[in-house]
Amino acid sequence: MSIEDEMRQFVEEWDKEGLKAMCKSLIDKGEASPEELLKFIGNIMKFIGEQFENEEIFLPDLIGAADTVKDTIDEILDPAIRKSGGKKETLGKVIIGTVESDVHSIGKDLVGSFLFANGFEVFNLGVEVTADEFISKAEEVGAQVIGLSSLLTMSMDFQRQVIEELINRGLRDKYIVIVGGAPTSEDWAEKIGADGWADDAIEAVELINNLITK
């Protein structure tokens, strides 16, 4: 069985510890570089993503797999790459969070998982995130995209406030800002000056892919 096949088994079984131990041992013995293993993980997630799109597997299968590989990336591969002075290649860095005064998280978490499964580096800031927190984190990690979620008509306006704060700081053109959440719409995105809007997690991945390659 190839290294990639063996890793896929751990991922499909959601065996976090198994995957971590396997990757650590391969790196320690010099049998594989962390960059190579990251590439394998990318292939595995692409394969699982395709299975999901073809309706062969379900949401928990996809999210659980993403959750499994995330631990290995964060705890084993990232540190190893940093140690060797290498650079991690991803499709882009995306900051996501639910805006101030809103505690709804699942829709935004789904977007995060889908982006991660599709090869983006995702910084999920959680819920009730202030404009300053969004912008500071984006500046800190060098993100390309800021994703703002809101599930309440009452909290929607905080999406606008993040964009206004970016303008105030002279950073608006530096970032792609996208918005989403049940009460939002394409019209709303346009009205508040966002770069895009998506209806669900699958659409969000496509949207960001399109905006980033523009």
Next chain:
Amino acid sequence: MKLKHIEVFSKDEIQEIHSASIQLLTDVGMKIDAQDARNLLKENGAEVDTESKFVKFPEALIQEKLKKVPDHFKLHGPDGHFNFEINTKDTVFATIGTPVKIYDPLQKKGIRKTLFSDTIQQIKIVDSLENILCSHIDVWPNDISYITIHVHCIYQWAKNTKKPYGLGCLGKLASTDMMKMTSMIVGGEEELIKRPRLVGFMNPTSPLHLPLIMTNGFAVFTKYKQPTIIAPEALAGSSAPVTLAGLLTQTNAEILGSIVLSQIYNSGAPVFYGTVSHITDMRTGNSAMGSPEMGLITAGIAQLARYYNIPSRGPGGGTDSKVLDMQNGIERLQTLMLAAQAGVNYITCAGTYEATLVEALELLVIDDELAGMVQRAVEGINVNEDTIGLDVIKKVTTSEKKGVNFLAERHTRDHMKSELYFPKLLDRSRRTTWYKKGAKDIITRAREKVDQILQAHKPNELPEDLDSKLLNFIKNVESRTFDDYKKAEGLRVSKITLPDGIEIKEDDK
């Protein structure tokens, strides 16, 4: 626990109905056209009036024969691999209806006459569905001579499905053909008797009448121990009392009388305690199959069947709508859900509308979806330590990691397939995704599924010698005259009307 059955009678009420039905059978009896059936009943102690053809059933005979009826049996597909059990506890879904028209949006009226090619397509589609386990001769082939339909259908059944098949008890001659031909397909009469392949359909004519041709066919089906559905189609207010209790008392007597006869024909022959009864619309005189009363009658039949410990059969998905509209959806789900909640063991009529006179292959695949949903609903809620999931609730609630919810929990993955119904035709996507996929309504999606199924369907490979034997058999049946048919059934009239409004004339051959 599983959903509790809807019950329409108290214990006392069911006893009252039973006693009244017995009184009908002992005092009035049933009019039975077939002389051999009357003779057999007489030999078993029944009182026969030769002139009026009425047969009075002694209570002891009824009680004795009821004890012989099996409470479960299996149905098999042509090669015997595919099979399922019919019992008094579970629910399975099937077709039946005898539609003579089929949905065709290209026609001015939206329908056209059904053809043999439609009959074949219906068999292929049922073969590919998950929840509908048996097709019956539903789509009536108007382009085939009446007296040869059964052999053509059995041939197509053998070629196009892994599931069992149903046919009407269409007389002595046709039913014997069915048994002979099916025996060839399954490898002998013994195999056919041991592992039944065919479901027979027997309608007593309300009130209290067993017509000649059906009774002739019934005798053959029971002789071969192929399960028969005994299902009166009484209409409250015209062929039965308008009161539902009266209708159920009368039809109960019709079913019990037929059951007694079945067990005299062949002790232990499997039967379904069935119904297609509904009401007469008091404005038009039409039958109303989508009515809530039909659901109540079906529920009453299911409860009576449980009282006698015999598997029940009832219609579900009945509607009077003439188009694929909201009325169609409302009535089909209401009657289907009521039948399932009532605990009917064999729910039929998938794919039909306009009181089962019209078929839509689109509805057939939609009904497969409805059957799955309804099946899920009646399973109820499974409660145990594992399904309560205290550990996972604690774990997710107290997790300090961001973005943690139940979706990525093993508990979800382990239980989702047993807990949740996964729809295939119903659309749950967000508007943008739905729009991107063509903004299709369910009928369009169902049509696409029908096309996919028909395109992908692979026929069964019949051994060459069997194939030529079957084709030869069909040829022989085709060479019969209509007089042969009439003679075999003991008919003396030149023109008769069969159930379902099918008229036979001399020129049909």
